[in-house]
Amino acid sequence: MIRRIEQTTSTNDDARSPEYRHGDIVWAERQTAGRGQRGHTWTSTSESITFSLVLEPTFLPIAEQFLLSEVVTLALTDCLAGFGIDTRIKWTNDIYFGDRKMVGMLIEHTCSGTTLQRTIAGIGINVNQKEFDPSLPNPVSMAQAAGRTFDRTEVLESFRRHCMARYAQLERGDRESLQREFRQRMYGLGERRPFRLPDGTGFEAVIEGVRPTGELLLRHDDGSLHGYLFREVEFVIKNRDKSLLLPK
Structure with missing residues (x-):
């Protein structure tokens, strides 16, 4: 219904x-x-x-x-x-x-x-x-x-x-x-992206996937792999030009 x-x-x-x-x-x-x-x-x-x-x-x-x-x-x-x-x-x-x-x-x-x-x-x-x-x-x-x-x-x-x-x-x-x-189908999979911790600290890491329990898996610059739960890390999405190219 x-x-x-x-x-x-x-x-x-x-x-x-x-x-x-x-x-x-x-x-x-x-x-x-x-x-x-x-x-x-x-x-x-x-x-x-x-x-x-x-x-x-x-x-x-x-x-x-x-x-x-x-x-x-x-x-x-x-x-x-x-x-x-x-x-x-x-x-x-x-x-x-x-x-x-x-x-x-x-x-x-x-x-x-x-x-x-x-x-x-x-x-x-x-x-x-x-x-x-x-x-x-x-x-x-x-x-x-x-x-x-x-x-x-x-x-x-x-x-x-x-x-x-x-x-x-x-x-x-x-x-x-x-x-x-x-x-x-993950956004940014395999890409180096900016993130922010709850205390405001920023860093960049490569998105490697997600655990079955939901933790986001990030590869840090020192080679270590960390899993982050929701609210433990946040994507930093840079503002883009408001224009959008539409399909022809």
Whole structure:
């Protein structure tokens, strides 16, 4: 079920209602308190899609929760590829077209004992925007990337199909394929990139992948390999020229 509403505070909050079950989506035209990663907000417009997907992964141990990020981000890249847009997954779960952010996501879990009980993936996709708030550092929309506009309902239904297929892959126990494909689609894989620690210290390192538990693997200049959990390190994305070359 996809339920479309005009306005709410946060679709992630709405999706906590027991009326929504596995595979259901809450889609709001406007969120007044949409949440993003690291305490950021997500701005919704009539040209974007802001929604929350409900999953009930009761078979999955808490320690393997990062697999759900892999499921949803791979589904997003599958969906966008179906519309002719080649994207990459910026750890942990943003979707980038080149060096620009097309999709943001916040995943929240509830647990029961040693396993997950309910997962809510709050997602914002830039679909048809041509202009953005100038305070945003590097946004891009599907329309800008592809040079045409899209039917938002079609995009959302496509994502849901791809996500259920990826989720079925996880249910079958095909963890290795999910992890391998996630690594292959990582933004900046094999590249030397700038990062920042929580205390503000900057450094550069080569992205080598991600552990099954979700740590980002970085090769430092001294040759050492370190794994960083979310909030232990942050990408430094340099502001780019606001112009974007569209496909001919």
